[in-house]
Structure formats: structure tokens, C-alpha cells
Amino acid sequence: MTIAEHETPVAAHTGTTTTMTMAAALNRALADALAADPDVVVFGEDVGALGGVFRITDGLTARFGEDRCFDTPLAESGIIGTAVGMAMNGMRPVVEMQFDAFALPAFEQIVSHVAKLGNRTRGGMRMPLVIRIPFGGGIGGVEHHCDSSEAYYAHTPGLTVLSPSTPQDAYSLLRAAIASPDPVVFLEPKKLYWSKGEVDTAVTAEIGSARIAREGTDVTLLAYGASVPLALEAAEVAAGEGRSVQVVDVRSLSPFDDETVTAAVRSTGRAVVIAEAPGFVSVASEIQARVFERCFEYLEAPVRRVTGFDTPYAPPKFEHWYLPDVDRVLDAIDTLHWEDDA
Amino acid sequence: MTIAEHETPVAAHTGTTTTMTMAAALNRALADALAADPDVVVFGEDVGALGGVFRITDGLTARFGEDRCFDTPLAESGIIGTAVGMAMNGMRPVVEMQFDAFALPAFEQIVSHVAKLGNRTRGGMRMPLVIRIPFGGGIGGVEHHCDSSEAYYAHTPGLTVLSPSTPQDAYSLLRAAIASPDPVVFLEPKKLYWSKGEVDTAVTAEIGSARIAREGTDVTLLAYGASVPLALEAAEVAAGEGRSVQVVDVRSLSPFDDETVTAAVRSTGRAVVIAEAPGFVSVASEIQARVFERCFEYLEAPVRRVTGFDTPYAPPKFEHWYLPDVDRVLDAIDTLHWEDDA
Amino acid sequence: MHPHDMLPRDIAVRLIAEDGTALPDEAYALPAADVLLAAYRGLVEGRRINDQAGALVRQGRLAVYPSSHGQEACQVAAAMVLGDTDWLFPTYRDSVAVIARGVAPAEAMVLLKGDWHSGYDVRAHRVAPQATPLATQLLHAVGFAQAAKHRGEDTVVLALCGDGATSEGDFHEAMNFAAVFHVPVVFFVQNNEFAISVPLSRQTAAPSLAHKAVGYGMPGQRVDGNDVAAVLAVLTEAVDRARAGGGPSLVEAHTYRMQAHTNADDDTRYREREEVQAWLARDPLLRLRAHLTATGTLDDEAESRFAAGAEEIAAAMRTALNTDADLDPEDLFRFVTATRSPQREEQWQLLRDEIARSHPAETMTTGGPR
Amino acid sequence: MHPHDMLPRDIAVRLIAEDGTALPDEAYALPAADVLLAAYRGLVEGRRINDQAGALVRQGRLAVYPSSHGQEACQVAAAMVLGDTDWLFPTYRDSVAVIARGVAPAEAMVLLKGDWHSGYDVRAHRVAPQATPLATQLLHAVGFAQAAKHRGEDTVVLALCGDGATSEGDFHEAMNFAAVFHVPVVFFVQNNEFAISVPLSRQTAAPSLAHKAVGYGMPGQRVDGNDVAAVLAVLTEAVDRARAGGGPSLVEAHTYRMQAHTNADDDTRYREREEVQAWLARDPLLRLRAHLTATGTLDDEAESRFAAGAEEIAAAMRTALNTDADLDPEDLFRFVTATRSPQREEQWQLLRDEIARSHPAETMTTGGPR
């Protein structure tokens, strides 16, 4: 029985590719990496028998043994710190932080060591480790379960920061992350765990490349993670209103694909950045600033951003007021100095 | 003997105001706050008998007693976490993190509690605490002693983030921070600790306001902390080259003074943001993005930024290659589409 | 105190056997009959609250519920040993303790209902908000006690956490700060054998969690967490010591999480049904009832009075939770800080405009919804 | 192992008295004469390295130096007890141990000179980079040992830290992970009574730091840190246990930081001269010399041979540090990641352009410096 066929993560074969949920794609990527490379180990809180609270590690201990996929004591700095030590000693640890906010106890280890040890040793020791974090909201989680902390990681030199928005990217980018000699913070949009798509496990992904998720000529939406389906939805509605909206899935937050993004925005002359995280000093502001700087002569209107508010993440019942939605995206598009403006 | 006259921090009276170093101004602010309000307590690592590794708490234990200014065990999460508890119970803790990177072990406490407890309790419990952090480089410190982590704090909703660049602001802003009902991350530019200026202790500061540090009509430099004197120096050189350069000391990173900054940039039509921290997803990118968005119609050229590289902070002997300097600022100004451009 | 005296017993303190027989103990006296009767009432109510909350989750009225079913002796004792000026620092699993301390069930459930991050007046009941990030609240408890000591107030702080939480760095730092500053805090670990799916053996290799105390220079003790008499006796000693200026201590209760971690969890994946079944025999309610019945302290009248009281609480919970609270979206902005931020005010205005557009009748705006 | 057996002795292990007399111990044998002689040589060299580094700081050739003057017995023993396949995880204060393990003094000083963050080949000497963020390296040591165990390698990891560092959460998590995963790590705490200015009494209220071990389920032991014979014996036992699959343990050495924290520190602000003076009598060098002289193991010839060797090292240090290294600014970008980042490459190019402009002769560029 392959992992992808296992009980929880839904998967169904259709010809050469397979339709599966993002959760199943991630599970499959972990299993394939474990099978391919004996140095890969998976650990964290509840990733063993339970298979992770989101079941992303489902079945891995059963298939690969306690040695390769195991639970740790409940201490995130301990998890990351020991992963650093393992990476120093030739392993490729893939660790799970249970929720975004629960990676914070490990922040010193991440910033002062994970991100810096390769530089400190002049490349004498590399840090091929992956920190998987189920991130973002939209699932009605209580406080501390819905944060988006990509800004903290993307600001930290030395870290690669990725976030997939499709099962295919989930699979291919996670494989690429595990194969990378550098440390990767891998942000899994919780809201999309159960979204389905085709996955071809032969497809490899290149870290650092954005993806044109929809072609369009009037305005470019720049998004990542759970904001990509939102952007696509908004594009669809806007199409009904007669606007041709391009959608770029940034997916590699750091390094950032300036080439694709700049070309995209130059082609439309208008842009809106969408992200769930609070907007102040965020990845969204970085993208906005970069696009402004690189596309200045091409812009018909200021680049806008639609982000989470600069407040703590909302309680479950307030989530729908907090999160960027189609209306907010369309409102932002409306401000972009259209010729038909009154 | 007043604290400001004490041995280490240099201070000399001249009429109604006093000339003193930034270190002395901070020391004076702490002493005055301790004297004014019995709920204020100062603690951290080495802040007692030693007076802090930068002597900012010099003499406070001797003057106010072990109860009001004291050393703790060596544990930053413990320092911030107990400060949270004290603030819950009516105190106004002012804690010192010894260096920027050594605040990181407390990151969970800062993000998940300091920033959120007031919101969590619907204002039932406020967090009137101040986290003092000697920040930035330029002093030849070894690894982990020269970082600039304002982006982490500024991105976190609920935190006020301040950084003074003059002894007067050091005094007045620290007093304002301690008086604030909300938590403040107070970033003290190490490089400026021994710079001198006049301080009038009667002057109060308003959190959230930027300061025009130099008038000018051709271009606006936006800076904070140790980058302010750099901006002023660059402005001076540029003046020699016939350019009139305005300098804005942002000083309140969050909340941010859009009004002053927007008016300033609109008046010149050109802007460069200067900061020591790595530029990617930084306070500098936020400022750049905001200015772009709010001054779009007024800009003669793209807003530029001059920041630290997106690398770990440099070893001491590499610092001069790493840090923004006058030449880099002037180079950035040169790119701003001047009429006299070839 | 010699280090050996800071070590807990090799076997956890017990005052009542599983069949209800009192077990004499040289150091801890059995609490008085009226105290045990009050405790029993608490157990009955606590069990009912747990079960009612579970039902409300299944009906979709609570977003999530981490049940303390099986741990009610710890929950009730934690509330009972505290005086009016004392403070309780609970976790997400300690709703029963929070309610036992006087918080209205509906207010205690606000967090789990999803209406806000915390729903009770912390000062009115002297109960900190229930903490989710593990072990972080232990430091708050220490700082809180430090402030009380600083002002010379008569406050003992009882800080709760689970076995899993003892692995976090903050547990260590809290124990150490408490000991170094000699503050009136009692750390009460409910060792229920699991941290979600992770068993105690993956959490520690120590002889017991209470053995950690000596490493901080404070006494540690172990108690049978399903014996409310023993928990009351051991915690009371610890609280009394703290109140008398004797400093902090650590109490570990051996208990068991009878249900899944929360409703969202599936415990069949990681533990045998037999293991769970085996703990049924140690149920804290049955044990105390056996004792109180045998000693003639509990009669049918009291039993049905307690049951009726518990039903009333459950009914109040249902009423409160079956009503949708009137939520104001602007609360998102209202409490973030006490001071103003122009950035947030701009966003606040944006939200107000959206709301106005979607409820045009209630507002002065002329533009309709999109 | 019964919990009591995990507790350290009430009095630290000592094998040689301050006057050089051997003290028989029931559990720990005095190391052989040749081992002690080698240790003595290490002490002489270590002391010389400390003093030379201090001088180089005063001459401005080192940016900073945290001296282990007075702690050389711990430094030397830490290096001596390890085999070729073992690893050392040192802190900023452990330069002497790093050098004793085989790293060239000039390479060990790169960090403190300011030429880079670390300057030796970690794999060649099996020494991790010296750690600055306190206690963080203890977790690395544990993970490193976990990997070795996973692959079935014969590696024991010796992880060093100070008394202050034991207060950090990472100390706790490292001890716990080591015990739970039963990995071959020895935690060696050099308790030198101070963390910069903060005395031990503000760091812990525990009977000793070694008393923390039982809380993790591992043995703890205390040793006189100025008695190199005792440190060797106790550490060797711990390393042997780890190598034999007996799991981790904690060793606390009682020693004293004879000098200020670093040259930048002023210890007159926080400790009495008398206190420092009192520790002179317990100097590790003098003690071992007294013993070796009395037992006839050390003669004048060996003494002057060791001194000459130490002078050679010092001379090499001076030569190396008085030479300015040829630093390449592009190193700022070269090692950050192994993979490329267009953002960084753009900045790298900017730096290259700047350098080209400021050294026009060396480059093809036509534009001059600004």
C-alpha cells in the first residue's frame, strides 16, 4: 500500500498523474523523500502514531519505522535545535511545527543558527533542513492557530521560504525543499490542505520561480498560499465585469522571482498584492515596494495591497470580517485609475 | 547626586537644558520614571550592580534599591514572561535585552502575549511594559551583537516600536514609552550611545510622530536610529554638490507617521529610505511601499532604499563593507531621474 | 532543606483507595467531611460540564472542547485550595477549574465557542485567561506573584500545566525564576499521560515530573490525581507554604485523559482501548462517592441535590451556547491597543465602510453593497 | 537506577587537595602519572594562551577575549577525555579547550579577531563552531549525537556551557531530549560563579546545578573544577558511560572566573577583590604542579620544556594575529546559502561595483571612485 493511497489523505489515480488533496501530496512527497534518501528523517510533535494533527505524516512511521519518523518531547526549540545538530552531522531533517504560532519558541534557533550556520562556517557545514509549518487561517481555529508569520522568516537572510497553493506544487516544492542544501521554511496553507488537484510525481520544481496562474491583460494580482485561489476567484468575477485579470502565484517568497513578477506587472501596468498576514512590514509590502521600484514607468496607478488587518488574528466567528475576500480584491482593483473612471 | 551626573554616562549642565550622551539621557529617563512612579521596575541581565553592559541602568539599583532595579536569571523568555505577569498585576516593567539577537529566545512571549494580551482580554488587562533593546551595528561587535530586528517587531500587531536618534528623543521617547498603557519595543542605536546632544527633561514626546531633522527641497531621506546621522551627513555632502536634501527621522516605526512622511515626500517628489537592517521584507520596504502608494502622483522617480545586505550581519572587519554609508546614499540619490541627467 | 527532602515520594500520595477506603498517611491528613462533600459536589458538576460541553461540540455550538473528563479531581481541588485573594493561571483544558473558581460557564466557553479569545472578567474572578501556548502562562504566574510580593499582598498563585508542557523551555525558566525570587507560586502539573498523542515516556525519562523540583531548589511532591482528598491535602500544604513565605513548590498529579485530546482528535490511532478502560476503575467521582457513602457523609438527598445543581449548570450552558452572541466586527480593532494607530484606524474605517455598504438600511451611506 | 543515585554528591569530587596531596576516593581513581603530566602541560599551555590573548586584546589585535584563566583544568580535561571520533561543542569561553583539541590558535582566534564568525575547519578537528547564543549549542550537540547514534557511529559528544546558561530554556530542552532519546552526550557545566556580573545565587536556588540531572532521569555529578585529576576522572566516567550506551549525564565543575567577563567588562563593579584573591589559592596549575613535584613526576627539565612549548604557541599567536588577514569583501555574500538568490546577487554586484570604483587600477572599470 502506498502512502498516497492511505486512509486519510484522499488520492485517486487517473492515468499518469494522480488526483489528490494537497495533504496527500505533501504526505507523498515526504514518503518519496524518505524512500529515496536514508539521511532524511521526519520528526516533531504528534507526527508518529497520530500522523500529525493534519495527517500530513500519516503512515510514515508504520512504513519507515520509528527511526525515520518519530515524535519528540513537546519543545519546539528542542525540535529545531536538535535538527540543526543532525544537519551538522549529515542528516536531512524535515520537522513539523504544529501551528504557525508554535514555531515561535524556536525563533532564536531559526534566526541565529538555522539561517546562519552555513555562513558562519564558510560553507563548512550546510543546513539542509526543512521546517514545515501549517500556516494561515480560514479554518475557524482559535487564537494562535491561524497566524501567518512568513514575514519573520522572509526577512531573515539565509532562509528559503516557500508556500505552495496547489497539490502539484505542494509535492514538487516539498521535494525540492528537502533536496536543497539550504534551510527551507515550508509554509503549508491549512485552508488548502483538503483542496484537490492533479499531481505528477515526476514533475520537479525550481525554488525561486513564480507561476502564472491565470493569464490576463488589464491588471496583475500577486498572491501566494491560500490567497491564490482567492485571487483566481476574484479574477473570475472581474472577468464577468469585463476585466482581464492576470494572477501570479509567487510561491517562492524568498528568493523572489523578480523576473516573472516584473514582466507580468509591466505587461498589465496595474497590480494588487494579496496576502492574509497583517500588511505592515510584510511580504506584501515587500512585493509592493519591489513592483513599484521595478515597474515605475509602466504603472497606470499605484500598486495596492489587500492584506489581513494589523490586528491579532481574528477569533473564529470574526474570521470572515478579517480575511481578504473577493470584494476587497475587487475594490482594490477598482481604485487603479481606470480610463472609464468618473 | 543625580543619576545623570553619575560617573559613566557623560552629562554637563548648560542653563535650562543639559548636554549629555544618549546613554546618559536613557539613564536619566529610567531614573526619572522610577522616581515618578512606584509601579515602574527595571530588570534584566546585568542591569543591577554592573549597570548594564552599556551602563544604561548605571546607579539605579544603588539609588532605588534591589526591589526596583534588579538582575534576573539568564533567560530572556523568563524575563519577558515574568514582565507580562507583572504587567498583568499592575506594574510597569522596563526590561533590558542585552543585545538584539538575545531577545529572540523571548519571541514567543513577545508575539503571543506581550502583543496580544490586551486584545485577548478586551482591554481587561493592558500590557504597559517596555522592552529596551540595544540595536544595530557599527560598533565592531562579533556575531549576534549587531543585528537590527525591528522588522520582526514592527510586523507584529499590538506592539509599538520606537527608535530615537538624539539624546533628547532618547529621553522623551523612553519616558513616553514607560508611560504608555501599551507595550513598547524600544530600540536603542548602540552606535549612538555615546553621541551627545542637549536634553531638556521637560520636553515630552508624542509616540507616532516623525521629526523633520533637516529641511530641504530636492529630495527626502527617510531614516531612523543610527541611519539618521548618516542621512544628515549625506545631506551635508549633497548640499556641497548643490542638492537640497530634506531628512526625516521616522523615530516611531509603529505606529507610523504617514502624515509627516507623506507631506515631506510630496514636497520634494523624490525619496530614499535608509536603514541598516537587511532590506528584504523590512521596515524600509514598508516605508518605501507606503510612500510610493501615497505619493505616486508626486514622484519624479521611484523611491529607493539603501539598506543592509540580505546577508547575516558582517563580522567586525567586514562591517564597513556591509553598512549603508554616505556614498551609497548619494549613489541612490543620483538615480532619482534628475533633470540634469544625461 | 536537604536535597533528599525536596524529592517526591517514590509512590504518589493517596488518601482514599479505589474502593473508597481511607488510607492513613503520616504526613497528610484526610480533609474534613464537609470539605470532601463540597469536593464531591464539584466533581459532579465538573463531570456534567465536561459531558455537556462535549455534546455542544457535537451539535456545532462549540468550535472545540478539550475535556478534563477523568481529571475532575485535579480541576476541583485547584479551585478549592485557593482563597479569595489568590489567583489561578489555567490552560485550555482547565475550563472546569475556571468554572469551579466562579466564572460563569457561558463566559468560560467564549474562547471555545469562537466568540473571542477569552470571555470572562479576569479580575473579578482572579483567573488569568486560559493559555494556549504551552507553559508560557507559568512565567506570567511567576511575574504576577512577584508583583504581589513586591507590594506585600497576600496572594498565592496556582499555575496549571500538563505533562507535555513540562518539556518546554518556559516551564524551566518559570520554575527557576520562582525559586530564585522565592515567590508564592504553586506549580501544579496534571500528568494525564498524554500530550495529544505523545505518551509520557516520550516526554521524559525522569523518575517522575516532580523530581524536577530539586533541580530548582524547591520541594516536589506526587499525588494520585484521581484521589481528590489527596490532591486537596497536597495542594493545600503547598499553598500554605507559599502563603507563609516558604516559596514555590511543584506538585505532580498522576491522572489520565479519558477522552481524546479534543473532539478533533482521534485517540484510537495511538492508544489501546484497554488502557483507557483500565482507568475507569480509578474514576475520581466513583472513588469519592464510595468513600462518602461508606462513611455516611453522602446520602441520596445530597446526591440528587448535587445532580440537580449540575443539571442546572448544564441547562444554563445549553441556553447560553445555543444563543448566537451579537458580535460587533469593530471589536477586531477596538482592543488591540489603548492608544491610537493611524494605520489601524484607516483599516478600521475600511471595515466600517464595508459594513455600511452591506447593511445600507442601518446607515447613512448612499452607496449600496457591491 | 534509583533517583537517589542520580543525585550528585553533597560535596564535589576531589582527588588532589590544594596543597597537592592526593585524596583517595572510593569511586574515582587518580589518573595515571603520565596522564597527569600531559594534563599539566595542557594547563601550562592553556594559561599561556589566556595570558597571550589578553595581551593581544590590549594591543588591539583581538576585538574581544573571554578568558578562561582559572578554568584551565576544565578546558584541558574537556579536550583530553575525548577520542578521535568524538565531538566537542564549545562556547565563546572555551578557546583553550578548542586549541587543546588540536585547532591552531590562529584559527581559533578568527572569531575574536573579527575576521569571520568562526575560523577553523569544524570537521577536521571535530569541534563545532564556538557558540555565542547561550545554551543553544547544547541542542545541536544532542541532535549531532542523535545522528551518530542513528548511523551506529562511535561518537560521544561533549557539550560545554556555563552556570548562567543553565537558566536558559534550551538547556532544559537539551537535557530532556538527550535523556528521552538516550543519546551519547555529556553535558559539562563550568560553574565559574558568574554570568558576567550576575552571581550564582541569582542564577539558581538549587543545592547544585548537578541536582538538575535527576529531573531528566540522568546521573549528575559535581567535581572540583580546579582539580584537573578529578575533572578527568569524572568526565572520563561520563564519557565511558555514554560510549557504552549508558546515555547522557551532567557534570558540574565548581571553578571560578579569575578575570573580568571579557576585556570589555569591569568586574570591580560587582565583586570584591578579596573574593578573587581567595581563589588564587585554589589555582589549578599550582595545585597540580605541587602534586606532580611532590610525587616526583615533574622535574625541572619537563617544566622548562612545557614552558618553552607554551612560549612557542604564544609566539605563533602573536605572529598570526599581528598580521592583517587578506579579507575579501565578497565573502559577505559567498557563503550565505549554497543555492542562488537573485536578490542577493544584485546586491553582490553592487558591492563589486563599489570595490571596482574604489580600486580602479585593479579593475576594468573606467569610472573613478566617487
Ligand SMILES: Cc1ncc(C[n+]2csc(CCOP(=O)(O)OP(=O)(O)O)c2C)c(N)n1
Ligand atoms: C508552544 C505550543 N506548542 C504546541 C502546542 C499544540 N498543543 C496543544 S495541546 C498540546 C499537548 C499538550 O499536552 P499536555 O501539556 O500534556 O496537556 P494536556 O493537553 O494533556 O492537558 C499540544 C502539542 C501548543 N498549544 N503550544
Ligand SMILES: Cc1ncc(C[n+]2csc(CCOP(=O)(O)OP(=O)(O)O)c2C)c(N)n1
Ligand atoms: C541567549 C543569550 N543571552 C545573553 C547573552 C549575553 N551573554 C554573553 S555571556 C553571558 C554570561 C554567560 O554566563 P555563563 O553561562 O555562566 O558563562 P561564562 O561567561 O561564565 O563562561 C551573557 C549574559 C548571550 N550570549 N546569549
Ligand SMILES: [Mg+2]
Ligand atoms: Mg497531558
Ligand SMILES: [Mg+2]
Ligand atoms: Mg559563568
